[in-house]
Amino acid sequence: MSALLHYSYGLLQHDLTPGGWPLHRAVASARCRYPSELTLITPTGALRFDPLHHQLTLLCAAVTGIQYTEHESTSRFIVITSRFARTARLYGDYAPRLCAQEAGMLLGAVHLVASALGLRTRPGQDQKTLNDLCAPWLPSAGEHPMGYLELARPPRPPKTGSPVDAGPQRPGDRAWHPPDLASVLRFRHSGAAIFDPEPAPVTRELINDLEAALATAPLGDFSCHLLARSVTDLAPGHYVHVEGRLRQVSEGDPLALLEQIGQSEGRVSMNFRSTACVAYLAVRRGAAVARYGDDAFRRVHLGAGAAAHLVCVVAARHGLTARVHNGYDAATAERLLGLMPDEETVIFQVAIGAARPPASFRLPVVF
Ligand SMILES: Cc1cc2nc3c(=O)[nH]c(=O)nc-3n(C[C@H](O)[C@H](O)[C@H](O)COP(=O)(O)O)c2cc1C
Incomplete structure (x- = not known):
C-alpha cells in the first residue's frame, strides 16, 4: 500500500527555485495545484493519503454496506475526490474541467501502479457505488466524488501440487507497464x-x-x-x-x-x-x-x-x-x-x- 500510494500520487520531486512550484507529484497537475485526493476504504475505515508526510489519516472508523466483488479480507477500494476550489483560486470557473481531467489521470496512475504491483484492479465510474463509498466520510461541500478502483490481492498459489489458479482474467489484470x-x-x-x-x-x-x-x-x-x-x-x-x-x-x-x-x-x-x-x-x-x-x-x-x-x-x-x-x-x-x-x-x-x-x-x- 505504501508503494502503491507513493508511486500513484506521492511527492516525488522538490523544486527549490524561488517563485516556482516546489512540490511535484507522481501525476501532472495544472500549475501543481493537485486538487485530487486519494482515500483508501477498508472494512474498518476510510483513510486519507497525505503525500507530504507519506502517511494515512483516519477520516472515519467504519465504512459498512460496501459491495466488494472480491473477498472482503483481500479487497480494498481507492476513491478519488476533487477539491475544485484549490484549482479555482487560479483558474476560476475553468477549474472543474481541469479537476475532471486530473481525476482521470490519477485513476490511470493508481491502475498502472497497482497492476505493476501484481494487484487485480477494477476501475469504476458508477455513480451509485461512488456515492455509497463516499457517504460515510465525505464533507457535504467542497469535495467532489470523481471515481474509484477496487483492488485485490490475487489468490495465493497453493503450496504444492496443483497448478496455480489465479482466478478469471479480466481486462484490468493485464495492464501494460x-x-x-x-x-x-x-x-x-x-x-x-x-x-x-x-x-x-x-x-x-x-x-x-x-x-x-x-x-x-x-x-x-x-x-x-x-x-x-x-x-x-x-x-x-x-x-x-x-x-x-x-x-x-x-x-x-x-x-x-x-x-x-x-x-x-x-x-x-x-x-x-x-x-x-x-x-x-x-x-x-x-x-x-x-x-x-x-x-x-x-x-x-x-x-x-x-x-x-x-x-x-x-x-x-x-x-x-x-x-x-x-x-x-x-x-x-x-x-x-x-x-x-x-x-x-x-x-x-x-x-x-x-x-x-x-x-x-x-x-x-x-x-
Ligand atoms: C489537466 C492539465 C492541464 C494542463 N494544461 C496546461 C496548459 O494549458 N499549459 C501549460 O503550459 N501546461 C499545462 N499543464 C502542465 C502542468 O502545468 C504541469 O504538469 C505542472 O507544471 C506539473 O509539472 P510536472 O508534471 O513536471 O510535475 C497541464 C497539466 C494538466 C494535468
Missing part, C-alpha cells in the same frame, strides 16, 4: 514553463509502447489521434489508435494541422516545430451525454484522463517529456482530425518531445 516503473515515474516531468523541446525524434519503440499501453487503458471509450512529425521508422502523418490498434489516416508533415489546432487566444500555444509528436485524446461526447446526462462530463474525463497519464509514462520510459497542454481549439481539432461531427470531441492534447533542461533544479524526494 514498464519493468522499471518506479524509476520511470521518478523521471516523469512536464518540462519547463514553455514547452520548447530540442528537435529530436521519438523512436518506433515509443510508438509501440504507446500502442500497447493504450490498449490496456483502464476505462477505454476514447480514441487517440497521433500527429507525428518526427518518428524513426514511421512516416510523418496522422495516425489513430482505436480499439487497441494504430492505423495511419494520412501521410505528410502535420505541422500546419498542429499549429492550427494548438492555439489559445489566437496564438500558437507551444513550439510544435520542435515537438516530435502530439497525441489528441478524443471521446464520444454525444453518446455519453445521451446515456449519462450531466454525469457524462465526469465519465469522459475519467476515461481519457487515465489514457493521458499512460501517454506521459510512455514518454518518460523513453527519456522524453510529455506535456498535457490545454491550449488548443476543440472545434478546429474536431474538423482537422476528421472526428464525427456533433459526436466526438478532443479532451486532451499531449505533446511529446525532448524537453530542454529547465532553469530550475528538482531534487528527488525519497521516503
Whole structure:
C-alpha cells in the first residue's frame, strides 16, 4: 500500500527555485495545484493519503454496506475526490474541467501502479457505488466524488501440487507497464514553463509502447489521434489508435494541422516545430451525454484522463517529456482530425518531445 500510494500520487520531486512550484507529484497537475485526493476504504475505515508526510489519516472508523466483488479480507477500494476550489483560486470557473481531467489521470496512475504491483484492479465510474463509498466520510461541500478502483490481492498459489489458479482474467489484470516503473515515474516531468523541446525524434519503440499501453487503458471509450512529425521508422502523418490498434489516416508533415489546432487566444500555444509528436485524446461526447446526462462530463474525463497519464509514462520510459497542454481549439481539432461531427470531441492534447533542461533544479524526494 505504501508503494502503491507513493508511486500513484506521492511527492516525488522538490523544486527549490524561488517563485516556482516546489512540490511535484507522481501525476501532472495544472500549475501543481493537485486538487485530487486519494482515500483508501477498508472494512474498518476510510483513510486519507497525505503525500507530504507519506502517511494515512483516519477520516472515519467504519465504512459498512460496501459491495466488494472480491473477498472482503483481500479487497480494498481507492476513491478519488476533487477539491475544485484549490484549482479555482487560479483558474476560476475553468477549474472543474481541469479537476475532471486530473481525476482521470490519477485513476490511470493508481491502475498502472497497482497492476505493476501484481494487484487485480477494477476501475469504476458508477455513480451509485461512488456515492455509497463516499457517504460515510465525505464533507457535504467542497469535495467532489470523481471515481474509484477496487483492488485485490490475487489468490495465493497453493503450496504444492496443483497448478496455480489465479482466478478469471479480466481486462484490468493485464495492464501494460514498464519493468522499471518506479524509476520511470521518478523521471516523469512536464518540462519547463514553455514547452520548447530540442528537435529530436521519438523512436518506433515509443510508438509501440504507446500502442500497447493504450490498449490496456483502464476505462477505454476514447480514441487517440497521433500527429507525428518526427518518428524513426514511421512516416510523418496522422495516425489513430482505436480499439487497441494504430492505423495511419494520412501521410505528410502535420505541422500546419498542429499549429492550427494548438492555439489559445489566437496564438500558437507551444513550439510544435520542435515537438516530435502530439497525441489528441478524443471521446464520444454525444453518446455519453445521451446515456449519462450531466454525469457524462465526469465519465469522459475519467476515461481519457487515465489514457493521458499512460501517454506521459510512455514518454518518460523513453527519456522524453510529455506535456498535457490545454491550449488548443476543440472545434478546429474536431474538423482537422476528421472526428464525427456533433459526436466526438478532443479532451486532451499531449505533446511529446525532448524537453530542454529547465532553469530550475528538482531534487528527488525519497521516503
Ligand atoms: C489537466 C492539465 C492541464 C494542463 N494544461 C496546461 C496548459 O494549458 N499549459 C501549460 O503550459 N501546461 C499545462 N499543464 C502542465 C502542468 O502545468 C504541469 O504538469 C505542472 O507544471 C506539473 O509539472 P510536472 O508534471 O513536471 O510535475 C497541464 C497539466 C494538466 C494535468
